[in-house]
Amino acid sequence: MSTPAPRTGGMARAAAPWLLLLPAFALMTYAFILPIGSFLEYGFYRFERGRLIQDFTFATYRRFLFDPYYHAVILDTLKVAAIVTTIALAVGYPLAYGLWRLQSPALQRWFGLIIFSPVLVSVVVRSYGWTVLLADQGAVNWALMRAGLIGEPLELVYNLTGVVISLSHVFLPFVVFPIYAAMTRLDPSLREAAMDLGAGWWTTFRRVTLPLTLPGIVAAAQIAFTLALGALVTPALLGGGRVLVLPLQVYRATSEINWPFAAVGGLALLLMALVAVVLSNRLLRYAEP
Amino acid sequence: MRQGVELEAVSKTFRGFRAVDGVSFRIPEGSFFSLLGPSGCGKSTTLRMLSGFEDPDSGRIWIGDQVMNGVPAYRRPTNMVFQRWALFPHMTAYENVAFGPSVARVPRADRRRQVMEALALVGLTDFADRKPRQLSGGQMQRVALARALVNKPRVLLLDEPLGALDLKLRLQMQGELKRIQESVGATFVYVTHDQGEALTMSDQVAIMRDGRIEQIGAPHEVYDAPATRFVASFLGNANLLPVTVQGIDGQAAKVALGGLVFEARVGQTPAAGTGVVALRYEAVRIGAAAEGQPVRTRGRILEASFAGSSVHYVVAAEPGFTLTVEDRHRIDEPPWPRGTLVDLGWHGAAARLFPEAG
Numbered sequence: 001m002s003t004p005a006p007r008t009g010g011m012a013r014a015a016a017p018w019l020l021l022l023p024a025f026a027l028m029t030y031a032f033i034l035p036i037g038s039f040l041e042y043g044f045y046r047f048e049r050g051r052l053i054q055d056f057t058f059a060t061y062r063r064f065l066f067d068p069y070y071h072a073v074i075l076d077t078l079k080v081a082a083i084v085t086t087i088a089l090a091v092g093y094p095l096a097y098g099l100w101r102l103q104s105p106a107l108q109r110w111f112g113l114i115i116f117s118p119v120l121v122s123v124v125v126r127s128y129g130w131t132v133l134l135a136d137q138g139a140v141n142w143a144l145m146r147a148g149l150i151g152e153p154l155e156l157v158y159n160l161t162g163v164v165i166s167l168s169h170v171f172l173p174f175v176v177f178p179i180y181a182a183m184t185r186l187d188p189s190l191r192e193a194a195m196d197l198g199a200g201w202w203t204t205f206r207r208v209t210l211p212l213t214l215p216g217i218v219a220a221a222q223i224a225f226t227l228a229l230g231a232l233v234t235p236a237l238l239g240g241g242r243v244l245v246l247p248l249q250v251y252r253a254t255s256e257i258n259w260p261f262a263a264v265g266g267l268a269l270l271l272m273a274l275v276a277v278v279l280s281n282r283l284l285r286y287a288e289p
Numbered sequence: 290m291r292q293g294v295e296l297e298a299v300s301k302t303f304r305g306f307r308a309v310d311g312v313s314f315r316i317p318e319g320s321f322f323s324l325l326g327p328s329g330c331g332k333s334t335t336l337r338m339l340s341g342f343e344d345p346d347s348g349r350i351w352i353g354d355q356v357m358n359g360v361p362a363y364r365r366p367t368n369m370v371f372q373r374w375a376l377f378p379h380m381t382a383y384e385n386v387a388f389g390p391s392v393a394r395v396p397r398a399d400r401r402r403q404v405m406e407a408l409a410l411v412g413l414t415d416f417a418d419r420k421p422r423q424l425s426g427g428q429m430q431r432v433a434l435a436r437a438l439v440n441k442p443r444v445l446l447l448d449e450p451l452g453a454l455d456l457k458l459r460l461q462m463q464g465e466l467k468r469i470q471e472s473v474g475a476t477f478v479y480v481t482h483d484q485g486e487a488l489t490m491s492d493q494v495a496i497m498r499d500g501r502i503e504q505i506g507a508p509h510e511v512y513d514a515p516a517t518r519f520v521a522s523f524l525g526n527a528n529l530l531p532v533t534v535q536g537i538d539g540q541a542a543k544v545a546l547g548g549l550v551f552e553a554r555v556g557q558t559p560a561a562g563t564g565v566v567a568l569r570y571e572a573v574r575i576g577a578a579a580e581g582q583p584v585r586t587r588g589r590i591l592e593a594s595f596a597g598s599s600v601h602y603v604v605a606a607e608p609g610f611t612l613t614v615e616d617r618h619r620i621d622e623p624p625w626p627r628g629t630l631v632d633l634g635w636h637g638a639a640a641r642l643f644p645e646a647g
Contacts, residue, residue: 187375208377
């Protein structure tokens with residue numbers, strides 16, 4: 001390097017990342033930032049007797065914040081998301097661990113594909129599939145009754161249970177793969193070091209594997225939680241009108257052209273997701289070595 | 290009553306590859322023992338069988354008077370220093386060292402004392418609260434050593450622990466490892482491909498190749514009296530010169546190297562009338578120093594390379610062979626230029642006869 005790089009070359013190099021970011025940035029502006037602006041605007045309008053009134057009022061916000069019905073809706077939405085996240089993690093972590101410990105790469109690929117398969121099926125087909133499986137005369141109840149575990153069929157569908165089962169199922173890959181990725185990044189000699197220092201399987205897991213895969217768990221929880229917050233089709237088809245999560249309310253509002261309510265509900269969903277993301281990023285900072 | 294470490298005909302095969310092939314040796318209690326060999330020679334597998342990460346397919350491993358076969362790593366009186374140290378990245382140096390004692394449920398007060406003692410032994414008392422990523426390579430190395438030694442293992446296993454350090458630090462750590470080994474009195478089993486490390490620190494060195502032990506002995510023994518052609522060429526730098534064997538009488542062999550006939554030591558008896566003689570670069574005297582050596586000849590310098598403390602000459606000897614000579618560099622004596630005719634000489638005992646192959 002005897003001669004310094006020409007100035008223009010340096011500038012081009014500095015500009016290159018921005019040029020590459022430009023298309024994504026333009027798309028985001030058009031499809032996300034501008035709509036949020038109009039959300040904000042519509043949120044201040046009024047909706048009365050089936051008509052939209054271009055006003056400036058906090059009426060919709062007030063109703064949303066102080067009406068006990070909407071409190072219940074928000075709480076339900078958060079509850080569904082929390083339960084789904086917990087179940088998906090509880091099922092997904094051992095699954096990821098098992099996948100990681102498999103000795104054969106061929107088996108790993110096949111199991112990976114099976115875990116990924118829920119995403120390959122359309123949400124409508126999957127939801128109807130679950131209604132068939134979980135119905136009173138469905139396969140699950142039939143098996144449980146034949147096994148003598150229950151006398152009466154369980155109410156597994158058209159309620160919270162059905163929604164939770166189906167959502168946990170479809171979010172499984174989004175939970176398994178971040179955790180699995182965190183596990184494959186682990187230096188295998190760390191587990192050996194723990195065992196060498198006298199730790200059995202459980203101590204090694206609790207004190208080495210689990211803390212070091214925490215970033216994967218947090219990432220997985222974040223994905224599952226935000227996806228569950230926004231789920232619409234599954235609660236609509238499997239909730240039986242008893243699971244009144246916020247996306248359903250927003251959907252209903254849009255079909256009634258109640259734009260102010262749809263806007264406020266949408267903003268509330270966005271805010272909840274943002275809080276979840278910020279919280280998990282906080283957690284990630286603690287989890288980092 | 291058995292003492293130390295003992296391997297009896299230990300073998301290990303991985304998917305048809307015989308990594309360790311019927312290895313037997315004994316390590317005296319409290320000694321510094323090195324397994325030395327090129328990569329893939331089975332030294333690491335042997336170490337992993339001692340630690341309990343691998344179990345032998347056949348043969349027996351003894352530590353003291355107990356057979357270790359089937360005993361898991363966490364129940365063995367061994368601790369390991371890993372190649373890249375394998376420190377727990379989410380724990381401080383202190384927590385790393387305290388891992389063993391806390392798993393063993395050592396009471397809190399004792400634990401603290403033991404950990405601080407171990408950190409003091411490796412000179413890291415001031416770094417107890419640092420995470421591994423805040424430590425240098427040499428410091429991580431020391432934490433790994435303290436983390437293993439705090440458990441007072443009967444046998445400490447070291448898997449090329451200095452490989453990732455730079456040369457200066459490596460030399461310094463060699464001295465320190467030896468000092469620590471003498472002060473704690475544990476048996477150290479040290480795996481390395483670096484002969485300098487093995488020769489410097491060890492009481493005994495085992496040279497391995499293709500899953501077998503080629504030779505075991507004190508460092509000067511294996512260096513001066515290699516038992517096989519492989520050991521002769523692996524340790525240090527040796528000329529391997531093809532010779533015809535004119536007669537063997539016990540340890541002495543009469544060999545002809547081109548037109549030069551001399552007496553060499555027998556390393557391993559060759560089957561046919563031909564063999565190779567291993568002659569270390571530094572065993573050949575050149576110039577005035579060749580005078581008075583039992584074996585004498587002359588040659589012309591083909592190449593001279595200056596390496597600071599020494600000079601290497603490639604010389605075409607008059608009887609019709611080429612050999613490399615390492616000469617000590619003396620101040621104000623520039624290396625001989627190419628083409629110089631020089632005297633060469635060596636002691637017959639420095640030349641060792643081996644079969645051509647193997």
